[in-house]
Amino acid sequence: MTDKSHDPNQMTGAAMIVRALIDHGVTDIFGYPGGAVLPIYDEIFQQSEVQHILVRHEQGAGHAAEGYARSTGKPGVALVTSGPGATNMVTPLTDALMDSIPLVCISGQVPTHLIGNDAFQECDTVGITRPCTKHNWLVRDVNDLAKVLHEAFYVATTGRPGPVLVDVPKDVQFATGTYHPPRKSDVHRSYAPRVKGDATQIRKAVSLLANAKRPVIYSGGGVINSGPEATKLLRELVEVTGFPITSTLMGLGAYPASGKNWLGMLGMHGTYEANMTMHDCDVMLCVGARFDDRITGRVDAFSPGSKKIHIDIDPSSINKNIRVDVPIIGDCGNILGDILQVFKAESKKPDIKAWWQQIAQWRARNSLYYRKSNDVILPQHAIQSLFEATRGRDTYITTEVGQHQMWAAQFYGFEEPHRWMTSGGLGTMGYGLPAAVGVQVAHPDSLVIDIAGDASVQMTIQEMSTAVQYELPIKIFILNNQYMGMVRQWQQLLHGNRLSHSYSEALPDFVKLAEAYGGVGIQVHKPSDLDGAIQEMISVKRPVLFDCRVAALENCFPMIPSGKAHNEMLLPEQANDEATAKAFAGGKALV
Amino acid sequence: MNQPASAYFIEDRHDPNETHTLSVLVQNEPGVLARVIGLFSGRGYNIESLTVSETEAQKHLSRITIVTTGTPMVIEQIKHQLDRMIPVYRVVDMTQTKRSIERELAMVKVRGQGEHRVEALRLADAFRARVIDATTESFVFEITGNTDKINQYIDLMRPLGLVEVSRTGVAAIGRGPEGM
Ligand SMILES: Cc1ncc(C[n+]2csc(CCOP(=O)(O)OP(=O)(O)O)c2C)c(N)n1
Numbered sequence: 150m151t152d153k154s155h156d157p158n159q160m161t162g163a164a165m166i167v168r169a170l171i172d173h174g175v176t177d178i179f180g181y182p183g184g185a186v187l188p189i190y191d192e193i194f195q196q197s198e199v200q201h202i203l204v205r206h207e208q209g210a211g212h213a214a215e216g217y218a219r220s221t222g223k224p225g226v227a228l229v230t231s232g233p234g235a236t237n238m239v240t241p242l243t244d245a246l247m248d249s250i251p252l253v254c255i256s257g258q259v260p261t262h263l264i265g266n267d268a269f270q271e272c273d274t275v276g277i278t279r280p281c282t283k284h285n286w287l288v289r290d291v292n293d294l295a296k297v298l299h300e301a302f303y304v305a306t307t308g309r310p311g312p313v314l315v316d317v318p319k320d321v322q323f324a325t326g327t328y329h330p331p332r333k334s335d336v337h338r339s340y341a342p343r344v345k346g347d348a349t350q351i352r353k354a355v356s357l358l359a360n361a362k363r364p365v366i367y368s369g370g371g372v373i374n375s376g377p378e379a380t381k382l383l384r385e386l387v388e389v390t391g392f393p394i395t396s397t398l399m400g401l402g403a404y405p406a407s408g409k410n411w412l413g414m415l416g417m418h419g420t421y422e423a424n425m426t427m428h429d430c431d432v433m434l435c436v437g438a439r440f441d442d443r444i445t446g447r448v449d450a451f452s453p454g455s456k457k458i459h460i461d462i463d464p465s466s467i468n469k470n471i472r473v474d475v476p477i478i479g480d481c482g483n484i485l486g487d488i489l490q491v492f493k494a495e496s497k498k499p500d501i502k503a504w505w506q507q508i509a510q511w512r513a514r515n516s517l518y519y520r521k522s523n524d525v526i527l528p529q530h531a532i533q534s535l536f537e538a539t540r541g542r543d544t545y546i547t548t549e550v551g552q553h554q555m556w557a558a559q560f561y562g563f564e565e566p567h568r569w570m571t572s573g574g575l576g577t578m579g580y581g582l583p584a585a586v587g588v589q590v591a592h593p594d595s596l597v598i599d600i601a602g603d604a605s606v607q608m609t610i611q612e613m614s615t616a617v618q619y620e621l622p623i624k625i626f627i628l629n630n631q632y633m634g635m636v637r638q639w640q641q642l643l644h645g646n647r648l649s650h651s652y653s654e655a656l657p658d659f660v661k662l663a664e665a666y667g668g669v670g671i672q673v674h675k676p677s678d679l680d681g682a683i684q685e686m687i688s689v690k691r692p693v694l695f696d697c698r699v700a701a702l703e704n705c706f707p708m709i710p711s712g713k714a715h716n717e718m719l720l721p722e723q724a725n726d727e728a729t730a731k732a733f734a735g736g737k738a739l740v
Numbered sequence: 741m742n743q744p745a746s747a748y749f750i751e752d753r754h755d756p757n758e759t760h761t762l763s764v765l766v767q768n769e770p771g772v773l774a775r776v777i778g779l780f781s782g783r784g785y786n787i788e789s790l791t792v793s794e795t796e797a798q799k800h801l802s803r804i805t806i807v808t809t810g811t812p813m814v815i816e817q818i819k820h821q822l823d824r825m826i827p828v829y830r831v832v833d834m835t836q837t838k839r840s841i842e843r844e845l846a847m848v849k850v851r852g853q854g855e856h857r858v859e860a861l862r863l864a865d866a867f868r869a870r871v872i873d874a875t876t877e878s879f880v881f882e883i884t885g886n887t888d889k890i891n892q893y894i895d896l897m898r899p900l901g902l903v904e905v906s907r908t909g910v911a912a913i914g915r916g917p918e919g920m
Pocket residue numbers: 549550551552553554576577578579601602603604605606628630632633634635636
């Protein structure tokens with residue numbers, strides 16, 4: 150028998166959790182204490198390798214961890230107590246699942262002997278979070294804990310990344326057992342994501358690309374998730390082929406907005422040229438995107454004349470919404486590398502001059518046009534001013550959900566990946582402020598701005614307090630239109646202008662609110678004051694709530710209307726009452 | 741009816757539905773069945789029949805057999821969605837292999853007297869169903885076979901005093917020497 154008391158790997162479950170975090174290179178976690186995680190908090194108190202950021206609501210911890218993850222490429226970690234702590238995590242877990250964000254959530258649970266007894270703050274955490282995690286575990290034996298924690302990190306960060314949850318009953322946190330550092334055998338033998346693309350499929354893809362007359366590259370968040378190499382290769386592919394490129398909301402920044410082949414974002418509020426290029430192309434290369442309904446519009450009229458190549462690490466994304474001709478399963482970094490290699494060896498730049506001329510005509514429609522005003526700040530203009538003022542700086546942008554989010558995507562030019570954090574799949578209002586907290590924790594010296602709406606920002610405004618406590622100088626740039634603008638826009642377009650509950654009544658005084666939290670409040674009304682106020686916001690080294698009063702009734706265009714195809718976009722200059730009524734004629738099902 | 745508008749359009753898929761039997765080899769761990777069932781309910785897939793049992797105790801392997809219906813595109817989705825679950829080792833579409841044997845077992849209770857009793861016994865014999873319980877006014881038959889055969893048998897028992905049926909659901913295995 151060995152003397153276990155001197156074995157450094159003998160420790161409590163709570164100590165194992167902190168130890169595993171350290172072993173996985175985690176330096177910051179976001180959490181909120183409670184009865185079922187007190188042993189873990191006690192361990193956190195007695196060490197200094199892992200910094201714990203105390204949020205004000207568990208949802209904030211989840212989104213902060215998401216922001217942290219997306220801006221670093223590392224997994225985000227959240228720690229919450231049982232019952233309400235865990236249920237408050239459901240939104241961020243779902244958000245991370247939809248947007249493929251690596252997140253590790255550790256939740257406390259009531260002691261094992263009380264599970265099933267309706268104990269105080271008991272809930273079926275693994276049951277509740279099963280459909281909103283990539284995988285989850287309830288650990289009943291302290292000797293399983295190390296293996297599960299290591300597996301959790303592995304599952305969250307490999308293949309298609311996603312959120313995982315480890316539920317640890319309080320008695321398991323107290324119990325002593327054997328810890329081991331991460332090792333290969335910690336992972337389910339049944340989990341083996343494919344990373345290398347099939348060579349035959351890659352050849353087929355290259356042959357399509359090389360013979361394309363009207364090609365387009367449509368890239369998504371998968372390129373960013375894959376890492377810097379994938380971004381580099383994507384840019385090289387665009388260079389080598391000379392093809393036009395568009396991207397989903399999630400993929401912005403993989404190809405620079407200033408790049409000459411950039412068409413702008415595609416989809417419901419994408420540019421006319423991006424959507425028309427998608428519709429009329431003869432070869433489409435989809436890289437790390439999933440043909441989401443916001444992208445395709447009407448599926449039976451989606452890019453009818455094209456051969457489609459689809460690169461995705463998740464086989465279930467293939468042929469889910471749109472039938473493709475050449476699926477390639479694997480990591481897009483790997484596959485882009487292979488495609489480039491074959492292309493460079495066998496093909497030369499296809500001549501697509503005519504295609505570019507056609508695209509230039511679509512571009513000339515100037516689909517992001519809006520009418521400026523000297524009296525009132527147009528929201529599009531506010532984003533453009535913000536972009537100009539922060540250009541060349543080390544800036545990260547997060548958003549809430551609504552019109553402001555779409556304007557940010559349209560008018561803020563992203564040059565690099567990992568700089569843009571937005572809730573795409575779930576569309577979670579309240580994402581941006583805590584996400585900014587997480588980004589700022591990861592990048593203390595960078596400029597971190599949450600482009601917010603007046604309604605969304607109130608959903609997680611309490612995290613201002615977190616920002617103040619940890620001296621995180623995040624900037625909350627509110628496009629305050631005093632409406633739930635996106636809801637109102639739909640009510641105008643689809644519900645006979647009956648603005649049911651979409652007016653932001655009784656808005657707080659955001660300047661006073663900022664001051665009440667110990668932050669800085671700035672308000673502007675006049676276009677002529679905007680640039681100065683933005684400069685002031687940037688120069689303040691404290692959290693700022695920036696109340697930018699904008700034109701209340703501005704709507705977000707261009708837009709693919711109800712049941713319409715990419716080539717039936719409604720452009721801003723056509724969006725008079727009559728054309729709008731016609732484009733949206735009918736009823737109002739769906740979302 | 742007025743076609744409601746929306747921001748996007750749901751395609752009316754006119755592909756015909758197909759019935760497929762899937763064999764799924766999984767790690768036998770807590771919650772694994774809930775994951776599989778949750779996938780089907782959460783994504784709106786059909787389950788016609790589901791059986792599950794541990795098949796290799798030392799390796800903690802269970803085999804789940806699912807009979808499901810859907811368009812070819814949906815069936816393809818179901819297989820991929822199952823396959824990407826962490827504790828799932830393999831998913832085999834037994835229908836697609838066209839080399840599988842499917843069986844289920846049913847226990848069928850019939851109550852009756854006189855001519856009906858005699859007829860029930862005669863049909864049981866024809867279907868190779870065994871009597872596993874009997875009283876002066878009832879029988880319980882045990883029958884194995886593929887789903888069609890069992891459906892047919894139950895239909896025949898209905899006018900003869902069918903009381904209730906308990907079925908195991910479909911188990912499937914491939915022909916030939918190889919395992920899945
Ligand atoms: C948590 C949540 N609840 C409801 C919605 C539905 N929704 C989408 S946009 C929106 C309005 C957002 O208003 P605001 O934040 O002011 O942004 P704006 O559209 O005015 O720019 C609502 C309610 C949502 N996306 N998220």
